[in-house]
Amino acid sequence: MGEKRGDCVIRRFEDLKVWQAARELSRGVYRAAATQKLRNDPALATQMKRAATSIAGNIAEGYERGTRKQHIEFCYIAKGSAGELRSHVTLARDAGLLDETASAWLLARCEACSRMLSAYIAVLQRTRAEFPGVKTHGSRDRPATSDGRDRAGRVAL
Numbered sequence: 001m002g003e004k005r006g007d008c009v010i011r012r013f014e015d016l017k018v019w020q021a022a023r024e025l026s027r028g029v030y031r032a033a034a035t036q037k038l039r040n041d042p043a044l045a046t047q048m049k050r051a052a053t054s055i056a057g058n059i060a061e062g063y064e065r066g067t068r069k070q071h072i073e074f075c076y077i078a079k080g081s082a083g084e085l086r087s088h089v090t091l092a093r094d095a096g097l098l099d100e101t102a103s104a105w106l107l108a109r110c111e112a113c114s115r116m117l118s119a120y121i122a123v124l125q126r127t128r129a130e131f132p133g134v135k136t137h138g139s140r141d142r143p144a145t146s147d148g149r150d151r152a153g154r155v156a157l
Helices: 018-036 044-063 070-092 101-124
Strands: 003-005 006-011
Touching: 003 101, 018 044, 018 070, 018 101, 070 101
Parallel strands: none
Antiparallel strands: 003 006
């Protein structure tokens, strides 16, 4: 059983709406790198792909780390990568490597990911005392029970 967020239960990072949004953004960057004039600037295309994949990757790594504090820290890193990607998209558009449609789509998704990360970080901070993380329950390395809950039945995030 996982932590309940609204109408859905979060059992793994793939269930997080913010990770799903980051995944969609990453697909869009790869699509733009293959179909836009951006393909003629492999260095910038690579940097944009790295920033995009870093968003989803850091959300996942933070989720799997085991403490709420680390989870929050990695979400801030992901948020920084969203800002980096937004800058790259703007520069690529200015250089004529992305058309207006592609750049507007990518910028909107970057901003959406950043807003979602801000909201998610706020939730993580607000619930930190209630769900400090698996490393703080039972043993240092795993939750007190095999299903990821502490001895009181709370999800250990």
